[in-house]
Amino acid sequence: MEETETSHSSKSLWGWVIGIVLLIAAFAASWVLTAEYTTEQTVERSFVIDEDFTKVRKIMVRTNATKEIMTMGGTSEFVEQKWDEGTVDTGSEHIGEALLKTVLSADPNWKLQLNGILKVRTLDDYIGRQVVTLHQDVEITPNEIDSVSKLEKGSERLKGYELTTILKREEDHTRVDLTLMQKIKTNAPWFAHGIADRRVKASAAKALEKQEQATIQLIDDNKDKSWLFPLN
CATH class of the missing domain: 1.20.5 (Single alpha-helices involved in coiled-coils or other helix-helix interfaces)
Known part of the structure; x- marks a missing residue:
């Protein structure tokens, strides 16, 4: 018992x-x-466009590539763009005759500065389909285009984003330098932080690779357009 x-x-x-x-x-x-983990990753990429910078600059302006830069490559969809002077562009190929006249000016010291917002819908696997707002600062001179798009209003997962695009004249071609910083909240415990870092960095690198391909394609598709001439 x-x-x-x-x-x-x-x-x-x-x-x-x-x-x-x-x-x-x-x-x-x-x-x-x-478990949540926020990873911040920065990648850089440089390439050359085999066209004179003046031609590239005119294509970028006439096709409003300050907008296209953000959406080319398939990582996001355009929603709306608004410049500080109040003009709204939701799909036009031009950014305004006044801006175009400035860029076509014969004054060797002209400078065009644009500030505004751009809304895009993200298509990233980590972020999902979310509309986010970016603040844009663009400066265009006869020999260089500088564009910075920085996150103003993110989403639950996208905590930081900054894309810097620089196009500059180099002899008979154009150099493009891209820098992308992304800060993304992921589901990852401490032992998976390294994996999350690598995946987010690989995603950013792929985005810049696609932007390079799309930028070259944009220039190639427009390089023989009649509105490019005369070049100055």
């Missing part, structure tokens, strides 16, 4: 132990699945 009671007590104890182990395992699994 005593042996039976001991056996029953032992089984009861093991039942409690197993129950506690399962509870701990469930808690650990839940923590692993829901």
Whole structure:
């Protein structure tokens, strides 16, 4: 009788132990699945367009590539663009005759500065389909285009974003330098932080690779248009 009671007590104890182990395992699994980690990654990419910068500059202005730069390559969709002077562009190929006249000016020291906002819908696997707002600062001179698009209003996962695009004259061709910083909140426990870092960085690198391809294609598609001439 005593042996039976001991056996029953032992089984009861093991039942409690197993129950506690399962509870701990469930808690650990839940923590692993829901742990959040914000990773910030920056990538750079440079390439050359085999066309004179003046031609490239005119194409970028006439096709409103300050907008296209953000959406070319398939990582986002254009929603709306608004410059500080109040003009809104939701799909036009031009940014205004006044701006065009400035860029076509014969004054060797002209400078065009644009500030505004751009709204895009993200298509990134980590961010999902979310509309975010970027603040744009663009400066165009006879020999260089500088464009900075910085996150103004993000989403639940996109916590930081800054894309810098510089196009400059180099002899008979154009050099393009791209820098992209992304700060993204992911679901990753401490032991998976390195994996999250690598995946987000690879995603940013792929985005710049696509932008290079799309930029070259944009120039190639427009390089023989009649409105490019005369060049100055």
